[in-house]
Amino acid sequence: MLTRKEDKKVIIIGGGPAGLTAAYELNKSGIRSEVFEKDDIVGGISRTVNYKGYRFDIGGHRFFTKVKVVQDMWDEVLRKDFLLRDRLSRIYYRKKFFNYPFEVKNAVFGLGIFNSLLIVLSYLRAQVIPIRPENTFEQWIINRFGYRLYKIFFKTYTEKVWGIPCSEISSEWAAQRIKGLSLFSALKNALLKKPPADKNVIKTLINSFHYPKLGPGMMWEKVREIVEEGLCRVHMNSGIEKIYWHNDAVLAVETCKDRTTTRISGTDFISSMPIRELIAKLEPLPPSEILKAGDKLNYRDFITVSLIIDKKTIFEDNWIYIHDPNVKVGRIQNFKNWSPYMVPDPEKTSLGMEYFCFENDEFWSMSNENLVDLAKNELEKLGFAKKSEIIDGTVVRMPKAYPVYDEEYKKALEQIKEFLGKISNLQLVGRNGMHKYNNQDHSMLTSMLAVKNILGGHFDLWKVNADQDYHEEIKENEQLDKQLSDLSSTQPLIPSAFAMKKSSGSLIEKAIIRVFSRLDKFAFAVAVGTASFLFLFLATIFLEFKGDQNIVQSMLLLNNYFVGYDISIKGAFIGGGYCFLWGFISGWLFAYIRNLSLGFVIYKEKKKLENQSLKDLLDYI
């Protein structure tokens, strides 16, 4: 293995956020790289399409992250072109807007008191009689929101996005949102979370986001410029045809541009191309079971019909979710609300009508004219604009926009991971590169860690975005080294590292376990009973020998409760026995109530954390 930076040359497949982040980090580290992008535009799904001066985002990409290294890169590249924008995204249902995340007042006003009452009742029913077992997405949502909220706010939209009934989507996919929210982490979060110095900071993070002045594509165009001025070459329209490997290492890739194929070798390889394609392009081909596993990875594809409307304002939102089952559009982006610079004429509005489909299905195969026509009709049907007001439109098709988490993907992905894991100089990054529903920041982070690995690190990229805690670990204002050391939790566990990790966090964790573990009812009851027995037994024996009549008379009052008790050796045993019994009962009750109270505290904290986590669930569908 080559160790000198100068001897390294990294081949990066894909010029999306993941690929270009890798190029950027390599450039900063003084390592040569070559990026191969099959399209004529960089940015992947985060590109910005320019149509007659109107800029369209493929999907809408909020630049929002809790990972400081990612935020730093955005700031570093975009500088003054990085705008802070207010976020407004609502649900459009029955020609009414509903705030999202949900607000009680707004929902009651929009749905009416009767419907709201039914929603509350169905929610309560779900809480009292949850569906068990919880296998499907439908059951998962119903158990948390109730059937009526599910039907109104989740069913239609989810089915539009994924193209399959909610009753056929695995609950595991949704459960990922609250994965890691264990009782323990809920408690830890409740106990250790420092109150924000300024509550507005939190509010700001929820209600606003950063966005490049000219759309997300601006970020990746700038990154391209920066890396090309350095040690990187970005090849456009250069799809990868073959990936040559031998003896558990990739040797070279074969790229095709203008019907000319070129073989390019490298020392390290980073791939953000869809895994299914990567597998099929390996030369020699991998075993047939791996190829079959690759075929089991499915993708959801995406069409944006961009319409230019001769209206200054249509709605105030950045985007709206369309829950109306009578139209096919799933989401509508209003690009000038993302950035006013996205439209050349402020008197006009450009909307992105987003349709979800499968590559080569009937919808995907529709002609651009028909798609524009459909979008115009649906916009009119929804009541946002008259057809006559729509002055132009175009279509952008985005294949493999979302990796599908169906029944087969997990096993197939594990097989592929195991096989590709043996290829030492190949790292998979990004959303499609890992068949993982990563957001832009996580895709970028996988690349940053991949570069760290090339420089000698041992980060497990598959752990990025694997658990909820991960997000929380990347604190603001921490130094890069500290953050990366925090990220050591994403590295494979080895005995020494595991021991270090265990001991470093052990004080607080031990304390939490010590305080919140259950008090053994029986043991505590016996202990209190025994101590009580001894207390009265010794007091009685003491008086028996002392023989002071004043106190004896007073003590004898006890036999009103402890029948048979007197100041004698026998009485001491009888009284002690009674005391043991009452001590036992009191101790048991104390332990029971204490456990119940703490259990309630833990449950409440977990629910709170779960609800916080589910607030933006629609954003992740």
Added chain:
Amino acid sequence: MNELNEDEEKRLLTEAVKLDATVFGLILGLIIGLIIFIATNWLIIAGGHVGPGGEVIIGPHLELLGQFFIGYKVSFVGSIIGFVYGFAAGSIFGTLISWVYNKIIYLRNTNNK
């Protein structure tokens, strides 16, 4: 991180808490000591009643504690003496409870293994 949390969650849900005999003893000692201290001073502030011999009687029942706690009387100095006795008795009581409790937990865990 998750693996760690799972391990901790398992411990949180299955392990029985162990009582720190010293801390538990001190807390119980402090509580009982304070109860005697406050109860004594409360009676002094509330005042007593005049007995048949014209003497003022304050807290005759609490005074009986003096049978066990030699030197204790219902007076301010007595409340301090009572606090010390109460603290000592409570500490012993608490330590005893913790010791018995931890012993049972230990025996149970040993048997389960």
